[in-house]
Every structure is written in C-alpha cells, then in structure tokens.
Amino acid sequence: MASVNRQQLGKQAELNACQFLQAKGLRLLQQNYHCYYGEIDLIMQDQDDIVFVEVRSRSRSDYGSALESIGQTKIKKLIKAATHFLQKKNWLYQVSSRFDVIAIQTTGGNVQLEWIKNAFSAES
Numbered sequence: 001m002a003s004v005n006r007q008q009l010g011k012q013a014e015l016n017a018c019q020f021l022q023a024k025g026l027r028l029l030q031q032n033y034h035c036y037y038g039e040i041d042l043i044m045q046d047q048d049d050i051v052f053v054e055v056r057s058r059s060r061s062d063y064g065s066a067l068e069s070i071g072q073t074k075i076k077k078l079i080k081a082a083t084h085f086l087q088k089k090n091w092l093y094q095v096s097s098r099f100d101v102i103a104i105q106t107t108g109g110n111v112q113l114e115w116i117k118n119a120f121s122a123e124s
Contacts, residue, residue, distance in 0.1 A: 013057035014041050017102035020113055026051060035084045038077035043085060050097040052082045054119070057104040067103045067116065075099075079122045 018028055026044040033040040042053035056069055078099060086092040101119040105112045 009057060009059070010055075013102075013104045014055045016104060016111070016113065017053065017055045018042055018044075020102065020115070021051075021053065024115075030085075033081065033085055035081050037080035037084055040078060040081050040085065048096060050086070050091065050095050051100050052078060052085075052097065053100045053102055054078060055102045055104070057106070059106045067101060067114070067119075070101065070119075075120050083122075 014031065018031065021042070021044055022028065026046045028042065028044055029050070030043040031041070033043055040052050041055040042051075044051045044053060054070060054074075056067065058069070082097065082099070083092065086095070086097065098118050099120050099122075101116040103114040103116065105114070
C-alpha cells in the first residue's frame, strides 16, 4: 500500500514541478521519458535550451534532502537517457541542453520547492 501512496506523491510532485516551470515560461516537450538507460521525469524547452528535469520529493529530512538523494549513478543514467533522447530526435549537437533539479520538501504541510538550474553537467 505504501508504494502506491509513494507513486501518487511522486506523480503529484512531477505535476507541481511541471506547473511551476510552465509558469516560469518553460514548455513541456515530454513527461516520463523511458528508454533502456532510465527515465527522465520532465523534458522541457527554455527558449533555445532543452532542459532535462529530475524531480525529487521528500517528506522527511532524516534521510537527507531531496537534492542530496541524487547520486552519481543516477546522474550517469540521466545523462545517458538524455543523450538517447537527443539522438532519437536528431538534436544531438544541434541544441544546447542542461540538467535541472526540482527539489520539493514537504514538512508539516508546508511545501517548499527549490529549482536548481544546471544542477550537474555531462562533463562532471
């Protein structure tokens, strides 16, 4: 039962993040992009940039913040999945892209959303 609740919370976090970014002028290109290498929560366009967004949500802080939950293994998967997406669209080397993180921390009914632009790069 807990996993269903966590999935619902994750979907709600992605929806909140998407609405937040759209209000900031970004355009949604694809949600939950799946490929062999992994999944990208949101793929958006910010003017000329393609933005790959990882949404992290936390309701407890005793396991670290939402941002701290993204390890090197996850970053490598995101970079591979993003490269796959760009290759499929024939956009690799044609567009500039970046990786953003939306970290949502919920404590005591308060929702705090943090947008980290260029959270990491393919070179890191």
